[in-house]
Amino acid sequence: MASDHLLVVVVVVIAVIGSLCVAAVGQDNKKVVLPYNPSCSTAGNYTGDSQYKKNLDQLLHTLAAAAAGDGWFSTTTVGTGADQVFGPVINATQCQECLAGAPAGIVQVCPGSRTADANYDACLLRYSDKSFFSELTYGADPTIAWKVYFTPFVDNMTAMNDTRRRLMSQLAERAGDTKLRLDNGSLPYVDSKLGTSALYGLAQCTRDLAASECRRCLSGYVDDLSNTFPNNSGGAIKGYSCYLRYHLWPIDITLPPPPSPPPPPSPRPSRPPSSSPAPPSSPPPSVSGGLVAGSTVGAVSILVVLGVSILLLLRRRRKHAGEARELEMDEGDFFDDEADDFEKGTGPKRFRYGELAIATDDFSDEHKLGEGGFGSVYRGFLKDLNLDVAIKRVSKSSKQGRKEYASEVRIISRLRHRNLVQLIGWCHGGGELLLVYELMPNGSLDTHLYSANAGVLPWPLRHEIVLGIGSALLYLHEEWEQCVVHRDIKPSNIMLDAAFNAKLGDFGLARLVDHGRGSHTTVLAGTMGYMDPECMITGRANAESDVYSFGVVLLEIACGRRPIMADHHHKSEVDEDRIHIAQWVWDLYGNGRILEAADRRLNGEFDGGEMERVMVVGLWCAHPDRSLRPTIRQAVGVLRGEAPPPSLPARMPVATFLPPVDAFNHTSSSVATGSSSASTDTTC
Template sequence: MKAREDACVLRYTNESFKSVADLTSAFHVSDTSNSSVTNVAGVNATLWSLMSRLAAEAAVSELRLAKGSQVYKGSKGISQVIYGLAQCTRDLNASECSRCLTYFVEELLSSSFSVEINDAVKGYSCNVAYKIGEDFDSYLFHEKDPSPGTRRTLGILAGVTGGSIAFVICTGTLVCILLRHRSIKAREQEVDVFHDDPLEDNTFDKGTGPRRFRYRELATAAGFFSDEEKLGEGGFGSVYKGYLKDMDLQVAIKRVSKSSQQGRKEYISEVKIISRLRHRNLVQLIGWCHGSGELLLVYELMPNGSLNSHIHSQKNVLSWQLRHGIVLGIGSALVYLHQDWEQCVLHRDIKPSNILLDASFNAKLGDFGLARMVDHERQSHTTAVAGTMGYMDPECMLSGSASTTSDVYSFGVVLLEICCGRRPIVVVQDSEEYATMHLVQWVWECYGRGRIIDAADARLNGEFDGDEMERVMITALWCAHPDRTLRPSIRQAIGVLRMEAPLPSLPTNMPVATFMPPMHHLQRESGATTGSSSGSAGTKHSSITTKTSSLPR
């Protein structure tokens, strides 16, 4: 059992959780009622820089706490201060604290609107938060000891609370023992989590190809989900390595957190969509299980993990030949999703952690938890904002209108990341100071100077085909053009990458796109990522009050 109120946490269980970060629960708390921010890129770049620094400082702090601030300039040249806070529970060592904070910072920034003035993600092991224009002096995560005058009162409260907690723990222990005996029997039976929605269950069983497994089959295959078999952990569950004896097949089994409403939604979306798709560059869904109170997805095992784990590795540098093949593989998958399948599939979360690599380093796009199907005539879907900051089309982030062009934007950012070996937000030195900017902006500046090859990953030591590198990076800039009406379709982009069409003519300076955001509340939908992915367990609303928004260079 777990419960929290502001900065207070109460937990009890029959299993030890001390010194292990809990990443399964993340709660968003935000306030957007007071004012707005118009400098989208400036705020996002500053937030990434500030929160990443605080996460690193908190992990090595004795109190597991760090606070700080950083200045950014608004679109009218007015400076404002962003205050940030990062904190872990003190039972975590530096490594576990860093793991928790790194994940929560991504949760905080990958799903936040640019207009939010006060935002936080709180969990049971760590918390991260930022405020624009207001310090954290009144924040509830205190690092100071109580004053002498309050210690007597606190002692009385501690005694009363301690007795109450002891009673609750004893009662809870008895309940856990009873539930444990019941759960053993329940595992033998298929108790459907969709018993209240038979239509959902019938829809699942209509799928062809992937099969429905029983819980015991998958639990046995994954060593009953032991830590030794764990491959990774995301916002809505963990992924385990498994072996299906009857199929003589190594698989990856994703155990979705059944307590998360968003995790349940993404589970349904994943099965409904990916079970119907067949392409060599898409991760294959082997089967699924939503019996015995569990949500399980079974995929083909990708021996080389995600692209994210390779593209930024200092030890094993991917050759240009492998990178170029990955670029074409991702593009081929998107052509199938956008144009060649019976309906248009919008992925909405294209990023390196959702691109998996098989034994031969062939790229396969996965994680369809945020995907949506639309008719080919529409090719757009107005919905809650979803995706990962840095890869999201800025206009989509404000309007909530996902489309094939927003997928193409994400594709362009990923191509630049593959070519440059840099993350979407880069740090550059300006005189004696360091500044942050988006990767698209940085590469476009190199392009404007006629030195786009300078942006190539230095770890390649020049061992690449210069014409191919230039072609991929220019195509990437075309895909990430600030004006979505000037972006190519994915088929046009692939034509250029395969040298079937000439390079596009782009302006020397990165254009500034101006658009009108909708004047209504948008509900934010989290981006999850198992591959990394990435998502949060809550929802929030944001009121956009600006009349026009510009995407600065």
């Protein structure tokens, strides 16, 4: 059988107050740090017993050893000829702290992937089977980068933007001229409100970039500053090839001496590709380090598809036997046969109840983040993983909550996308059902839209959130192996990480449907105001239902209003003074005044073209006739500016649809807080 000659390359880029640290640690390290925005390849994945996997493990371990050496750079190679490549390694205390768990984290969230890119708080990690050294990755496109926003906001946006552009342009130019590909500095900047006298900045590229490529990368980010951070007192854009940062306090770094000229080359004895690299006999001569392990492996690889089942806890008394059997039919035999997949490390980690009780101080009220219809969510800290997490504790008395628990584990454990909340693990024991997620420090979107204690969410952040949610739905509907119908898209299920990146969560109501497959019976559940009216009447939930909910959320984000709002123009003595946000915005759209619907708290500080595009796409998605709604790909294309917005009728159309013949044969129903449910069909 023909075989591929594969190249394994791993680079970890750490941004530590502007220093880029590149390294990795071995898999045996107990500390695991999960990335925020992993991008995992799905084509040609490696298997657990493949030579590629062995090379990857060796690579991670060897890079860690290289990073532990003296100096800013070290050179480590494995293999000869085409297999010999280099990667930069910079040593710093904060780098090592991040490296203690980053590689294990990326392997955990991207199992089997031949290429992975991931963001962490203090680092960026990458590995691939193709060399990307000395290349300007993703060009200078700032939309690919990870963005960090700082507050408070400044009053004088014009002065800030002018000073920031002059400073960062100077740093970008000088950084490209230095051997270290790094420069920092400051310019006078007075803000009486914040009591500051200077603006500080830093610009840096990976040192393998050519000077011109470094300047091009940084200049692309500088050009994006005014759009991304219109009035922020600080911000950072972290890409895979360059990084810049600015704020109103000093950036304290110690620059290393420039690298000394390399010594004359000396002959080396040949070594087999699989041998461990020998430590250098003298300090490393240049800012470079890395490792490549070449191998010949088969071209066929396997993705293990996660399956989930959980043992029922309601089989204790004969009087509850009927209910237990019903649950078993709906949920499957929980964790009977397929739990082995999780135990083998192919899915989320299974925790012991005691671990999670300790992490949450025995689920104390001080750790409670919130409470829903089917249980409570607690903040916890897992010492073994050195990780802050959110732990959902399903109510023991909630039958629907138990069903959602099964669905959540079964579906979200198989999904990998930067805009989906990551399920880290689960616990089923001692009568408890617990789900462990990555912690979202900024909570849910609805808090930032409506809480009196939260500041006004600026438009650039809102626009990024819109694009993030769209990206998540595109993955769920079209890019994963099956179509995932979420069925409960709303701001309270959209979480925000430390950098305000949007992540869609709560898959308890989600259903899987094969692409192109007809409908099958399931349970309709969602929240009033976000539910497709046709779905409520005809009993058919599908991808178009999600698109409708997405449209309502877009209008909420743009207008800062809830989906069911007061109609001040058509008040009456009966309860008819409520109007849906789609109807309200559509009326303004028909009169050519759609921008009047924009959130007044923004004080006009938004891009008019972006605002109008978001609202028009929101109306398009919330069209009463689901056959005239866009696919999520079409909607995202318009939001990204890749296609023109649609031309909609001046008046909101009146929907005309009838329930199917057998729609009224389904009579069972259940109601939970903020949601309703009834039997229906699900299609994609």
